[in-house]
Amino acid sequence: MTHRISLRPGDHHFEAADDQTVLEAALAAGLLLPHSCRDGACGACKGKVLEGEVDLKPHSVGALTDAERSEGYTLFCCARPLGDLVVQARNVSRADDIPVRKLPARVQRLQRLADDVMLIDLKLPASEPFQFRAGQYIDILLADGQRRSFSIANAPHDASHLELHVRRIDGGRFTAHVFETMKEKEILRFEGPLGSFWLREDSARPIVMVAGGTGFAPIKGIIEHALHAGLQRPVTLYWGARTRAGLYMDELARGWEAALPGFRYVPVLSDEPWDGRQGLVHQAVLDDFADLAQHEVYACGAPAMIDVARRSFCAERGLAEDAFFADAFTFAQPTN
Structure with a gap:
C-alpha cells in the first residue's frame, strides 16, 4: 500500500x-x-x-x-x-541534478594526519565522471553489505579523486583495516554523493562554520570550493578538538586567512592548556556573537555538539532554523 x-x-x-x-x-x-x-x-x-x-x-x-x-x-x-x-x-x-551512483575507486595514497586520523585519497575511474557538491559524503560499501559513511574533504572542481579523513574507532572493523592492513592500490566500492550539507551559494549572509574533530573534513571541502569560486562573504571557522593533535590540519586552516578575503579561523581546545581559545567549540561562537539573526551556520561533528549548537544558536542568538545546516557524525556499532 x-x-x-x-x-x-x-x-x-x-x-x-x-x-x-x-x-x-x-x-x-x-x-x-x-x-x-x-x-x-x-x-x-x-x-x-x-x-x-x-x-x-x-x-x-x-x-x-x-x-x-x-x-x-x-x-x-x-x-x-x-x-x-x-x-x-x-x-x-x-536532488535530480546530481545522480547518486555506485562506483569503484582505488586507494592511491594513505597519510597519517594524527595518531587516530588517516587521510585516504581515492582515485576515481577516468571513464566514470563523478559529480558532487562540496560538503557531501559517500558510503563505503563493505563486502557483507554494511556501509561506512565518510565526508568528502576536497572540492568538486578537483573531481578526479576523493579525499576522506577517517578517525580510528575502538572496535571498528573498517577503521581497524584502514589503520592496520589497508594498502595503496586497494579497490573500494562506494555510493554517493549523499547528504544535504553544502554551501548555499544563492545567499549573501555572513557564514559561521563549526567543526568538531574530523567534522573538519566537509568544512575543508566547502572552503576549498569557496576559494575556487571567489566567494566574497565573510566566513568565520571554529574548529574544536580535545588536544592540539586533533587540529590535524591547523597550518592549512591558518593559511586560509591570507587566501580568502574576510576569512577568520578560531581553533578551540577543550582538554589541553594552551595560549589559544579553550572550552567547548559552540560556546566560543556564543562568546563571540551576540546576534546570529543575519548569519548562516554550517556545523559538522558529533550529534551532541550539533544538537546543542542548533538549540543555543537559534534560541539564544536569533539564528533562523532554516539557516542552520548540519552534518552529524555517527559511528557504526562494532560487530564481532
Missing part, C-alpha cells in the same frame, strides 16, 4: 510505501530534505507533521525530545507514514 505525502514549503507531492520512511520516499522522488546520519541520532531531518500520523522507530532523545514530539515534530529518517501526510521541512530542494 502507498501513501501520498505532501511536502511544505512548496507544492511537492510524492508516494511512500508502508516500509519506507518519509526521507527514503522523498529521496526516491528526487526531493532532497535536510539529513545526515539516517538513523535517528543527529536531528538534521527534523520536521513537522501537519496532517496525518507516522510510526516513529527508535531514535536518540537528544535528536527529538518528548516536548517536540508533542508539538508535532518527527524525524523523517525514522518516520513511516500510517496514511496520507502533509509534512513541513526546513529546506526542500531537488
Whole structure:
C-alpha cells in the first residue's frame, strides 16, 4: 500500500510505501530534505507533521525530545507514514541534478594526519565522471553489505579523486583495516554523493562554520570550493578538538586567512592548556556573537555538539532554523 505525502514549503507531492520512511520516499522522488546520519541520532531531518500520523522507530532523545514530539515534530529518517501526510521541512530542494551512483575507486595514497586520523585519497575511474557538491559524503560499501559513511574533504572542481579523513574507532572493523592492513592500490566500492550539507551559494549572509574533530573534513571541502569560486562573504571557522593533535590540519586552516578575503579561523581546545581559545567549540561562537539573526551556520561533528549548537544558536542568538545546516557524525556499532 502507498501513501501520498505532501511536502511544505512548496507544492511537492510524492508516494511512500508502508516500509519506507518519509526521507527514503522523498529521496526516491528526487526531493532532497535536510539529513545526515539516517538513523535517528543527529536531528538534521527534523520536521513537522501537519496532517496525518507516522510510526516513529527508535531514535536518540537528544535528536527529538518528548516536548517536540508533542508539538508535532518527527524525524523523517525514522518516520513511516500510517496514511496520507502533509509534512513541513526546513529546506526542500531537488536532488535530480546530481545522480547518486555506485562506483569503484582505488586507494592511491594513505597519510597519517594524527595518531587516530588517516587521510585516504581515492582515485576515481577516468571513464566514470563523478559529480558532487562540496560538503557531501559517500558510503563505503563493505563486502557483507554494511556501509561506512565518510565526508568528502576536497572540492568538486578537483573531481578526479576523493579525499576522506577517517578517525580510528575502538572496535571498528573498517577503521581497524584502514589503520592496520589497508594498502595503496586497494579497490573500494562506494555510493554517493549523499547528504544535504553544502554551501548555499544563492545567499549573501555572513557564514559561521563549526567543526568538531574530523567534522573538519566537509568544512575543508566547502572552503576549498569557496576559494575556487571567489566567494566574497565573510566566513568565520571554529574548529574544536580535545588536544592540539586533533587540529590535524591547523597550518592549512591558518593559511586560509591570507587566501580568502574576510576569512577568520578560531581553533578551540577543550582538554589541553594552551595560549589559544579553550572550552567547548559552540560556546566560543556564543562568546563571540551576540546576534546570529543575519548569519548562516554550517556545523559538522558529533550529534551532541550539533544538537546543542542548533538549540543555543537559534534560541539564544536569533539564528533562523532554516539557516542552520548540519552534518552529524555517527559511528557504526562494532560487530564481532
